[in-house]
Amino acid sequence: MSIWSYANPVKFLALSAKVQPVLWVTSISCVVVGLIWGFFFTPDDFRQGSTVKIIYLHVPSALMAINAWFMMLITSLIWLVRRHHVSALAAKAAAPVGLVMTLIALVTGAIWGQPMWGTWWAWDPRLTSFLILFLFYLGYIALWEAVEDPDTAADLTSVLCLVGSVFAVLSRYAVQFWNQGLHQGTSIPVATGERTVSDVFFYPLLVSMIGFGLLFLALVLYRTGTEIRLRRAQALRVRLERAA
Amino acid sequence: MMPDLGKYATEVLSAYGASLALLAVLIWLTLRRGKAARAALQDVEQESGKNG
Numbered sequence: 686m687s688i689w690s691y692a693n694p695v696k697f698l699a700l701s702a703k704v705q706p707v708l709w710v711t712s713i714s715c716v717v718v719g720l721i722w723g724f725f726f727t728p729d730d731f732r733q734g735s736t737v738k739i740i741y742l743h744v745p746s747a748l749m750a751i752n753a754w755f756m757m758l759i760t761s762l763i764w765l766v767r768r769h770h771v772s773a774l775a776a777k778a779a780a781p782v783g784l785v786m787t788l789i790a791l792v793t794g795a796i797w798g799q800p801m802w803g804t805w806w807a808w809d810p811r812l813t814s815f816l817i818l819f820l821f822y823l824g825y826i827a828l829w830e831a832v833e834d835p836d837t838a839a840d841l842t843s844v845l846c847l848v849g850s851v852f853a854v855l856s857r858y859a860v861q862f863w864n865q866g867l868h869q870g871t872s873i874p875v876a877t878g879e880r881t882v883s884d885v886f887f888y889p890l891l892v893s894m895i896g897f898g899l900l901f902l903a904l905v906l907y908r909t910g911t912e913i914r915l916r917r918a919q920a921l922r923v924r925l926e927r928a929a
Numbered sequence: 930m931m932p933d934l935g936k937y938a939t940e941v942l943s944a945y946g947a948s949l950a951l952l953a954v955l956i957w958l959t960l961r962r963g964k965a966a967r968a969a970l971q972d973v974e975q976e977s978g979k980n981g
Contacts, residue, residue: 735934914966
């Protein structure tokens, strides 16, 4: 069976209903285990003290803030090329989740930055690109709400998503592009595998990252189902009004 | 068995409090909108069923 068969809303909803219970249980379990492990059962860092415990929220949320935009980019491209409505609705469904993840990353970063850097905020490349990403999320959601015709809204938001991808890339690689600013480089480089985080902090962080990733997936599947139902209800309502 | 967070207790607890609150609001709003969408679809399907 081709992956494109899931562009059919009925098939998508059937698959989504099957996987969601497992996803919800696994994701919430991982988030709870990762946060409890990190908060209660890890030592303080020798330099950062107990503020290191913020890492279990800050890193997973920042990771998902960027990855949510990349997921929206892929689904937007699918919409632009193949005109599958489910993919446009999946992008729409992911945006509020990405927005909240970005907000968590910004808030926890500011709270962590104050005692470590002596300031809540600095116009550092990574922080600034993250703030712009947050504004792109707001603009993306506002654009969906502002345009009445759903296909036009999907077209316009897809283009906005393509433009915003520059800042999603910058958010991830800003530290490498500019060797300035307060924010450190990545502690867990996936490409090289040479992480600078000790095992005692890494494993609960890994569980938390997996949890946030799965929670994002569960939320997006659920929200995409909601958008499909709302679109179907709207279409039926229009048909009824025309028949009346 | 609350861990000793030392002088950074306020920062750590507020980071956890704010993040968990944001996640809870997101999940609550998601479920609420989902429930409303199911109800709206059910209503309009019943209505269109009645009208043949």
